[in-house]
Amino acid sequence: MAALTDALAQADQNRAGALDRLFALLRMPSISTDPAYDGACRDTADWLVAELTSLGFRAERRDTPGKPMVVAHADGPTGAPHVLFYGHYDVQPVDPLDLWHSDPFDPQLQDGPRGQVIRARGASDDKGQLMTFVEACRAWREASGDLPIRISILFEGEEESGSPSLVPFMQENAEELRADLALICDTGMWNADTPSICTMLRGMVADEVIVKAANRDLHSGGYGGPAANPIRVLSQILASLHDEAGRVTLPGFYDGVRDVPDDLAAQWDTLGFDAEAFLGAVGLSHPAGEDGIPPLHQLWARPTCEFNGIAGGYAGDGFKTVLPAEARAKISCRLVWDQDPHAIREALHARVREMLPPDCEVEFISHGADRASVMSTDAPAFEAARRALAEEWPNEAVFTGGGGSIPIAGHFKQVLGMDSMLIGFALGDDAIHSPNEKYDLRSFEGGVRSWVRVIDALARTS
């Protein structure tokens, strides 16, 4: 334990420098969706390469057709576990800029609800988070001269714009990137006192359905009645997809959905999730969705079929008596456990075709298909990390789920055959993707110390 104690002490000693380094990183406007910032993204990657090199990593900027990757490797003791740490250095755009109270790329320490916060674009998503791990490596390196485990690092610069280069890059460099376990720092704590390891992420299959009838828009006076109306056809299709109990009616939709194991359900019960407050915050009061399933279970462990967009005919101001030639809907199903996105897509397409009246055609546009990620929490690393986190924070760490998708975890599993452990220190009020993004100073400093502990705990699992 002496080594751990030293590394924690070193982390504390490094605080001021760690904040300076994070601020330097936050000053770089690495907005990946806007080509105007291509140079800034490249500079950011170079900055990270220099930083990791200074910590003894063999680090390189690796160019792709999109933004560069940063890849780094550091050896550990013989027989020690090998982890691949993932983060992303790109950030969301900052508009609307006039809602920011300070320059998004001029990081500031400000007072927040629970102490000081680091205010800047990317403070929480994901520069602050990835630096918690880099600083933990620094603390280990500076305290004991080397790392207790073998560490590889992958930083990408396209996470906020769909990661187009990621899977090809992983495929081309599979041997180099494969490790015993991936560590991903892009998630949050359960609350400011309770760390969390996210062990279930929903997958998603997303499709666009375009129903077409006449070869042009028609006048509803001249054709209303005998001519098929695509909005009506589409509405009937969408309305058919749920039954009165809120369950999805596609055949086979629930194949692969499992019950939440009792021990996990028991842990979730202890979280004190306040469904009323959760819904109340967005102006709702009545849990929709599947009858009889508690909201937290719906979000983490049940699939959905949601309509994310619909358009057809004239929907602007005033009124146009048009019978539109087509109508479209964007449909996404969140998936859990072992649901097969391709089978569900096929079932959706079959339903649409079966409900299509004569004279109507359908076009489908695929917008992705990813399985859910469910981690094997019985692997020793998960329990070890959970105990390590409990040492750092007031409350025990909890295994949580996530309603959204973090495709990288699925890619690690499918391309590299590697499980992921998702540990992050973001909080619900961090305003990621929004004006005035922040990261609690406590998240940053506690995050660094948490990774110092987790690295130690992983070393002990070997």
Next chain:
Amino acid sequence: MAALTDALAQADQNRAGALDRLFALLRMPSISTDPAYDGACRDTADWLVAELTSLGFRAERRDTPGKPMVVAHADGPTGAPHVLFYGHYDVQPVDPLDLWHSDPFDPQLQDGPRGQVIRARGASDDKGQLMTFVEACRAWREASGDLPIRISILFEGEEESGSPSLVPFMQENAEELRADLALICDTGMWNADTPSICTMLRGMVADEVIVKAANRDLHSGGYGGPAANPIRVLSQILASLHDEAGRVTLPGFYDGVRDVPDDLAAQWDTLGFDAEAFLGAVGLSHPAGEDGIPPLHQLWARPTCEFNGIAGGYAGDGFKTVLPAEARAKISCRLVWDQDPHAIREALHARVREMLPPDCEVEFISHGADRASVMSTDAPAFEAARRALAEEWPNEAVFTGGGGSIPIAGHFKQVLGMDSMLIGFALGDDAIHSPNEKYDLRSFEGGVRSWVRVIDALARTS
């Protein structure tokens, strides 16, 4: 009959001059929706006042909060019928201008599929049509020194922009405008050889339904399941509005709908309406709508409930995993016979409210409510006009219906208690509201001679 023969001969003699006068009117860019053409609209009204004054009418430009009205009166023999002729001098915008083969406001005589055509914006809708009546008055005036009936004229300049001033103007000038019968020249022939009197026009009640749930757009990962989805709610509402036989399911919707009288149905049977060609022209082949009702009857004598527009969430390129805060649909019901638009609006609102789940709210925006117009074709004027038209054209005139709405006919009935007779000479290929609008020269010249005959026929009904 000598007087009629003389008037027809005079109409023929006036041909060249009539075309010159129509061309002068067509050169005036009286686009009512665009304030840039306010001056042109005023000039057009003044031109018509001068024209009617020269024909012995007491004609005036009457200003309104919008575009001016033109009102004119000419006495007839004591005891002769009094008609109010209606047309509109404003025209649709001309964009996309690059699709026009000649300047829309530089009228040209060009070759067309059935002889020469007058090519210009407004040639058919409605300047060419209204001038058929003005030239008929000229022919009568020049042939016999006076008119055989008492004639009032109302030209408006806002028909293409919703006629906001029309009803108030009619209300304020009801005594002055009231006549035995309104004549409206804004419709078409059945085909190039077969004149038509339109005796049934569908009414319309139009509403916008906005379903609202959360107080902001949500992320479908973070909220998908427990949060109500307005697109889903709206789809279910829309899907509930028709049964499997294509009938509208609102309680009381068909109250006031009558069977088509046998004699009218028999006349419609003779029209040789080709449903296959009608649908085929727009890429359809299968009559939708109510099971077992022939398409022509659906269009003219059956009500509909159509969805003219729908919008919610993100429907642009790509995909956003949004759970929208609201979704909206524009719904219009075409009405026939004695259907009550207000009762139907109430039934629609009740249906929406009844299907609204907890946490959802609805906002309605009304976009108009007009009853159907059904003329009493057993009045002597209708049969007289039908016989008069038969003298002019190869085929007998037919009583037809119209799937669309011509609100002016309803206003004449409701504000002035006056029936309307709709006779027009437009053809299906006139491209009204589109680039390269035209009016067959035969429509114009045959239209003038038709009104000469109808005026004579009406004189004989007294």
